[in-house]
Amino acid sequence: MINHHLSDKLLMAYSAGTLPEAFNLAVATHIAMCDECRARLASFDAVGGAVLEQVAQDSSAMDDTALSATLSRIKAQSPSERPSAKPISSKVLPEPLCSYVGGDVDAVKWRSVGGGVRQAVIPTSDRATARLLYIPAGVAVPDHGHNGMELTLVLQGAFADEADCFRRGDIEIADEGTEHQPIAQAGLDCICLAVTDAPLKFRGFLPRLAQPFLGI
Amino acid sequence: MKSGADHALAEECAQDVMVTVWKKAAQFDPARASVATWIFTIARNRRIDMMRKDRRPEPEELTWGPEAEPDQLDVMTLQQESELLISAIANLPEKQRVMIERAYFGDLTHSEIADETGLPLGTIKSRIRLALERLRHSLS
Numbered sequence: 012m013i014n015h016h017l018s019d020k021l022l023m024a025y026s027a028g029t030l031p032e033a034f035n036l037a038v039a040t041h042i043a044m045c046d047e048c049r050a051r052l053a054s055f056d057a058v059g060g061a062v063l064e065q066v067a068q069d070s071s072a073m074d075d076t077a078l079s080a081t082l083s084r085i086k087a088q089s090p091s092e093r094p095s096a097k098p099i100s101s102k103v104l105p106e107p108l109c110s111y112v113g114g115d116v117d118a119v120k121w122r123s124v125g126g127g128v129r130q131a132v133i134p135t136s137d138r139a140t141a142r143l144l145y146i147p148a149g150v151a152v153p154d155h156g157h158n159g160m161e162l163t164l165v166l167q168g169a170f171a172d173e174a175d176c177f178r179r180g181d182i183e184i185a186d187e188g189t190e191h192q193p194i195a196q197a198g199l200d201c202i203c204l205a206v207t208d209a210p211l212k213f214r215g216f217l218p219r220l221a222q223p224f225l226g227i
Numbered sequence: 228m229k230s231g232a233d234h235a236l237a238e239e240c241a242q243d244v245m246v247t248v249w250k251k252a253a254q255f256d257p258a259r260a261s262v263a264t265w266i267f268t269i270a271r272n273r274r275i276d277m278m279r280k281d282r283r284p285e286p287e288e289l290t291w292g293p294e295a296e297p298d299q300l301d302v303m304t305l306q307q308e309s310e311l312l313i314s315a316i317a318n319l320p321e322k323q324r325v326m327i328e329r330a331y332f333g334d335l336t337h338s339e340i341a342d343e344t345g346l347p348l349g350t351i352k353s354r355i356r357l358a359l360e361r362l363r364h365s366l367s
Binding site for chain 1 (some may be wrong): 241
């Protein structure tokens with residue numbers, strides 16, 4: 012049961028296709044696990060369709076040659092078959108995250124960041140950064156505030172901060188002003204996808220010193 | 228498509244979209260999207276490919292096979308909801324309507340989009356949710 016969902020503005024921006032790649036990755040991976048947000052996204056796509064119909068009514072026509080050019084391209088190929096139904100995967104990392112990593116959790120190339128916490132940066136465009144975090148059960152993520160927006164999607168285990176608990180499929184949306192100290196809950200070690208459009212501000216002196224080297 | 232593409236590029240993009248629509252017609256699920264919505268998603272994806280900046284990965288696909296044809300009532304109500312949505316957007320206050328158009332033309336970043344969109348999406352979302360539940364049921 013997923014309790015923490017995407018915001019309307021993130022869904023609209025994902026639908027419009029204007030988010031940085033790292034955010035697209037977090038949004039798409041959440042939707043892979045959440046039919047509620049899958050349906051909400053489809054309704055935002057419907058808004059895009061409605062806007063398109065509106066524009067089509069009062070926009071300039073295409074070139075005279077466009078139709079014949081398109082028809083000749085269509086004649087040159089045959090339509091694809093309807094894809095057959097696929098079973099839903101039971102991996103820890105759903106698509107599209109799995110493809111970015113090159114496999115499930117055992118394919119992740121972790122780097123230790125101290126205190127048992129590990130991370131792996133996932134290459135995306137430079138407008139935002141994405142990384143996987145591995146936090147052993149019972150361990151706290153260093154206390155941090157935020158410069159920009161941060162999305163944290165739980166893939167395994169759970170974490171809790173002062174206000175709430177986040178389990179598999181839940182996504183936390185934090186922005187400027189959010190200061191919190193998430194702690195991985197007892198039981199399974201916690202794995203999350205964390206995405207930021209600005210570097211985190213760690214409050215302790217040592218984490219702040221280490222920040223430029225860790226790339227977080 | 229606007230989105231800063233010049234005329235020739237927009238023309239090429241539009242042709243690509245029509246060819247893709249024809250090629251992928253069998254994948255269109257009328258219980259989950261209107262034709263305009265489906266064309267919008269193809270056009271958006273083509274535009275992102277042409278800009279070569281930020282990739283836009285898609286969620287794991289929920290496909291329906293030949294054994295799970297979409298329910299005709301689902302299809303009909305979804306198409307009706309899509310028509311209602313068009314008139315609802317046309318009737319929004321000017322400021323909200325312009326914000327939504329600018330968001331979909333790619334002129335706004337996610338932080339510039341308003342928290343409250345004013346869009347009445349509850350009903351269409353519930354319809355799609357039902358169609359998804361039927362699909363999940365047929366897959367299990």
